[in-house]
Amino acid sequence: MGSIKTWAWVHKWSSLICTVFMLLLCLTGLPLIFGHEIGHLLGDEVEPPKMSENTPFASMDDVIASAKSRYPNDVVQYVFKEPDESTFWFVSMGKTPLDDDNKFLMIDSRTAKILDEPKFDEGFMHIMLRLHVDLFAGLPGMLFLGLMGFLMVIAVVSGAVLYAPFMRRIAFGEIRKNRTAKLKRLDTHNFLGVVTLVWVFVVGLTGVVNAWSELVVNYWQADQMAEMVAPYKDLPPPTRFASIQAGIDVAKKLEPNLNLAFIAFPGTAFSSQHHYGIFMNGNSPLTARLYKPVLIDAQTAELTDSREIPWYMTAFLISQPLHFGDYGGMTLKIIWAILDLLTIIVLWTGLMLWWKKRNQYVPDIETRVSLSEAY
């Protein structure tokens, strides 16, 4: 039983260290699953006017001109959209291309009119998001939560190993409710834990991958982006900019089966000083995530380079939907929420099992035997 003791030690300490943070992540993650719906309910989200399906889209140049007319002294950083939504664009602007203190404009994609100026960086959902992502501590906070997630993955694996010694004498799904509170808690923890195991493992592991996102993107820039823009390295920054719509047209000609997902303007993290980074995506839940970058010379609107994203970006981009649960409509969101609540029960019963067990004499001989086997 020596090895079981080791596993029990691993399970106890990996869980104890991460449990408080995991409870926080489960609680803050719950509203984030329904972020879009909650935004609608709170009336924060402006609906674009209804127009016929065939209404043509405005030129991206007009969309940008609209944004610039609102903030003539700022630069455009990114143009992006919501998944499955083609009636409006979000445009982010700042004092410089890398300014974090940025403003957002919601612009109608058909009329190029400004619809709203949403505040993505305040309010209840923003607090939930920051607590979930980085504890308001930036990259160190992200990496810390990633480490806690890694401990949770270890707790899940060791928990699966420990499941066996506890289950030698009881059937799958048996909850001994009429004996001691402790047995009921133990059985609940083991049963709920083992049934939700794969989901918790996947969401935990993809959460850890997401915690590395900034570093992964930085590496991609230093690796592939730097290679693609190498010929421009020593050139002075452009003073005259070509039409962004012309750039989009070039990208669409190159990838006729893909759609425009987002645009990174010159000088931002996803482009270079000299380029429009045009990111295209597909239609399925998976290909919608796997962006194809097309780099367009910002001065001439001609194609510079376009490459498939490397494996580590693919891994990172696939881990996002698997963490968010946003790829199967409302049904999947509800499943995500229920599994999240069940995970809270597993965390709580696990914490209580440890708390009550400290220095406690177990009166029930059979329990003592099964516990001593496992601990």
Add this chain to the structure above:
Amino acid sequence: MVTHLFMQNRNLMQIFKWPVALGVLTLFGLIIALLEDGVLEHVSLLALSIPIIVIIYFYYRD
């Protein structure tokens, strides 16, 4: 509920049979929903809800 007192020690195969089956079902659901639209997406969402149904059934069966 003392049946377990007389129960033979179960082997690993017996212990992990259902957990593994439900785990495979979950993995199938998570991946297929990502790759497929349409009918298979509904099948995968059903697969993902089965572990939840199993939990509710066993927890409240008596």
